Amino acid sequence: MLQKKLVITLTTAQGSRQYTLGQLARYLLALFLVMSICSFFVSNLLLVKTTDDLDDLEQGIDTLTSQYELTLGTQALQKGQLNQLSSTLQDLTLERDKLQEENLRIGELNETLDASLYGLEDLLGLPQSDEMTSNRADELTVLASQRLYFLSNLPNGxxxxxxxxxxxxxxxxxxxxxxxxxxxxxxxxxxxxxxxxxxxxxxxxxxxxxxxxxxxxxxxxxxxxxxxxxxxxxxxxxxxxxxxxxxxxxxxxxxxxxxxxxxxxxxxxxxxxxxxxxxxxxxWNISNFDSLFSNVKGVKWASLRKMYPLNQALQTAQQ
The missing domain is CATH 2.70.70.10 (Glucose Permease (Domain IIA))
Known part of the structure; x- marks a missing residue:
């Protein structure tokens, strides 16, 4: 009875040799080959999956890197905006303080000006006004300038x-x-x-x-x-x-x-x-300005009044 044997022939440069394997050896070789083939395909599948996972991971890393860089840029922009806002707030604070100081100074100047204008009324020999309006201030300025003109050009003092x-x-x-x-x-x-x-x-x-x-x-x-x-x-x-x-x-x-x-x-x-x-x-002086025109009888003051009304501002103020 012919036995089933597996003969393996190996050919080299020195010649050929044959090896005979028994049934168990055949089974083991076949199992080894099957396992090798399965291992190859499984390894390939795992390699492909691992490669895909690595690609996904690289894309994720690129995405995270881009987001990180975007976040850094946004933070830098926000920091710049915060710094600009802080500088603007400081400027506004300084401007507010300056305006407050200016308002106080203007208030003091207005008080001083009002006091000066009331003092000018006293100097001009006029009754003091209840309220110092801009129109009244203009009238006093005109009247004072008018009197100073005559006091400069006519003998006095x-x-x-x-x-x-x-x-x-x-x-x-x-x-x-x-x-x-x-x-x-x-x-x-x-x-x-x-x-x-x-x-x-x-x-x-x-x-x-x-x-x-x-x-x-x-x-x-x-x-x-x-x-x-x-x-x-x-x-x-x-x-x-x-x-x-x-x-x-x-x-x-x-x-x-x-x-x-x-x-x-x-x-x-x-x-x-x-x-x-x-x-x-x-x-004769600025306080008793009208006294000269009533006390000095040898000058025709009436014609001078027609040429340049001496009391025009005063008459306007008293209307």
Whole structure:
């Protein structure tokens, strides 16, 4: 009986050899081959699955990386926005503080301005307003400017400081000629060298020694609206004929030149060559502004009112 044998022939360069396997060996070889084939296919399947899993994992990693980078970018953007917002809030806080300080300063300025305007009413000799409105402030400004214009151009105030009046305007016994004559000005007793000042803006009509009048060293100033002022018996002259002078400017020093019994200043105010009592002009200021036009009778003030209404602002304010 022929036995079933498995013959395996191996051929090499040296020749061929045959090996004979029994039935059990055949079974084992077959089992090994089957297991090898199964292992191969299972390994391939696992490799494919593992490869797919790795691809999915790489895609997941790429997705996570992109999301992480996006998150970082978003955080950086948010951080920049927060920093900008913080800076803006700081600027707004500073601006708010500045505005508060400015409001306080404006409030203080308004209080100061109101106080100044009420003080201006007192200075102008006007009754105090119940409320300081912008219209009232404008009226006061116009009125003050109007009065200052006239006080700059018409004689007012003292031509010499701290000196007593030794002789006034009007008829008197002349101290040298010993006869009753009209005295056309005010005499201010003063030591030689006392400063003398212009009582209004003007131009020097005459500056020199005036022998004919007995005034000695004399300065004549021309002012607005036909007014002139005379300063006589001076020891020194500080301005020359033709020069422009402003109110309060030093024009000379007191003395005893000409026909004089002692050092003093003879001061006159004239309108169109007519001497006028200087005392109302000496006492005239911004507070008693209207007093000059009622106290000085030798000037036709009515025509001046028609040309430039003196009380226009005051009349408007009282309506």
């Amino acid at each position: 003292l031509p010499i400081q701290g000196i007593r009046v030794s002789d006034r305007f009007g008829m008197r016994m002349h101290p040298v000629h010993k006869k009753r004559v009209r005295h056309n000005g005010l005499d201010f007793k003063a030591n030689t060298g006392t400063p003398i000042y212009a009582t209004a803006d003007g131009v020097v009509e005459y500056s020199g020694y005036h022998k004919k009048s007995g005034f000695g060293n004399l300065i004549i100033l021309q002012h607005g609206l036909g007014f002139k002022t005379y300063y006589a018996h001076m020891s020194k002259l500080k301005v020359k004929s033709g020069a422009f002078v402003s109110k309060g400017q030093l024009i000379g020093l007191s003395g005893n030149t000409g026909i004089s019994t002692g050092p003093h200043l003879h001061y006159e105010v004239r309108h169109l060559f007519t001497p006028i009592d200087p005392e109302p002009f000496v006492a």
